[in-house]
Amino acid sequence: MPMTDDVYDDEIPKEFVTETPCPSCGEFLYFIFYRTNITYEEAVEIETFFCKKCLYKNTQIRQIDRREPKTLVFQVRNHDDLRTVLYRSPEAKISIPELEADIEPGEISTGEITTVEGILSQILDKLQLLDDDDASPDDLKAIRERIKRIIHGNGETFTFVMDDPMGKSRINSGRVITLKHEG
Ligand SMILES: [Zn+2]
Incomplete structure (x- = not known):
């Protein structure tokens, strides 16, 4: 999966087809990735696995920034x-x-x-x-x-x-x- 730095350059979601089968119907999942800013949270990465056939979706939000405890x-x-x-x-x-x-x-x-x-x-x-x-x-x-x-x-x-x-x-x-x- 291409995960080079240019992926981070803008907030337009990037989409890749994967070789991971959909847990629901077996079709290959799409991986959608973008970085955005949410008030209070600041930068987060939003990753979604998405099946275009049956619309199965699995989204994870990850925080990028950490600060001093x-x-x-x-x-x-x-x-x-x-x-x-x-x-x-x-x-x-x-x-x-x-x-x-x-x-x-x-x-x-x-x-x-x-x-x-x-x-x-x-x-x-x-x-x-x-x-x-x-x-x-x-x-x-x-x-x-x-x-x-x-x-x-x-x-x-x-x-x-x-x-x-x-x-x-x-x-x-x-x-x-x-x-x-x-x-
Ligand atoms: Zn599916």
Whole structure:
């Protein structure tokens, strides 16, 4: 497959027929490749295997840029801070020490754009699923109620930590502290 540098020169998708059979109908697949820029993500490569006969399609998006690993720390002080927009890269882990809660890196290859409140809702969803686990149900209930109260604006402050090995995550606030990882 021709993968020379000139493939990268523009954003017009390149298309090649491959010798890989379609998993659905056996016809040779086409490989479509292009590089483009997505807000927050910056440069990504989009690769698609495509069958022209049965329209089978398999697309992968790969990030090109990596940066220095970093940890973002944001002190959430009030209800408005909950609406702070953030970008979480696919490898970023989020934790809130005061709530003993964390979210491991997602499955989504493109990461996600959300808010602090959106992350709290995700934690809440995760805690709902844990309900029947052998962790003490009273503790889970208490922490769920606490998160609900925060989302409804009770003004409880907490620390929002985003640890990103890719270094691409960001939190749209002037009060974010960025810690570089020790090399
Ligand atoms: Zn096919």
